[in-house]
Amino acid sequence: MGDERVIGYMKAHKRNGTELFIFARGAVVKGRPKRHNGSMSYFTEILAETSDGFRALDVDVRDASDLDSLVEMMQAAGSEDGESVAVIEHEDEWFGLVRVCENNEIRVFLSDLRAVELSPFADIFADFLDSQPDAYEAEPEEEFGLEDEAAAQADDDAEEEEVAMLEFDADAEWGGDAEIYADRGVLPAELIEQVEKYRSDPARVVAHVGETVGFADQLQAAR
Known part of the structure; x- marks a missing residue:
């Protein structure tokens, strides 16, 4: 990454035989509209990559009780030889990305740990909230x-x-793995810069990641 550096620490956990990497800074369902909870609005979508590009999956992030069950849902509904991504957005506050790679490695990035902890999705990301320094x-x-x-x-x-x-x-508000899509062109420093620059517009950051990785059009169509 040249002179670019990301300061933090890495943890590794085992989940059902799969290594889960947690990096902490020395710190969304097909065709479904946003979910409103009073003044709180959420958007969730799960996309799977195929030989023809990404496609939306007919599964609901909100059905997952924890990260294990979310990953199982993504693996069961996705293609056998591709990867998938779950997107969770809280309007004007935070976003989360869960990537299941082809080798079943799980990578997660959360733009604001404290906001996630106060959200209905806190149980899914409990391990990452515990990883705060x-x-x-x-x-x-x-x-x-x-x-x-x-x-x-x-x-x-x-x-x-x-x-x-x-x-x-x-x-130190963000958490998870800033290198979640480094192998596909989203450098950690670039992702963190986007998060800090557009903290009140998480959808913009997710769109930027989607454009680089290749799922922006499918994600926009699901909104």
Whole structure:
């Protein structure tokens, strides 16, 4: 990737014999309309790749109780020799992509972990929400022989350092694997830049990924 870097950490889990990669930053059903829940609007679509391109699958993301069941649905309804992608969008807030590769590797990208955690899809992405880095907790070193005033100053310095680190983590909103489509032309740095630039327009970022990968037209037709 040249000089481009993505800072974070990787976790690997085993799901039914399939390796699931989780990368965290040192941080949608055929023909169905958007789902409205009060002021909340969701769009979900699952697309499978065939020799003729991507096609929409007649399965509903909302029927999945967790990531395992979603992947099983995608594999059962998709083609045997192709891959598939599930798209979940919450209007003006966040999007999620679940990619099942030809070798059954599972890749997931979420544009805003905190928003996902508050959504009806939190159970599907529970592993990724758990992968958020813990807030930095600075413990002031015990000092002996300091005057009360000096000790208080040391405590203040430690608190300022802790606040600074917490603010850094507060900016780490995306989660999952930023390299989800790196092999198909969507570089991690490019994806993250799109997410940060169009944070209030997740559909635009998904459309950009779709145009690069090749499922944009089919996704737009399902909206």
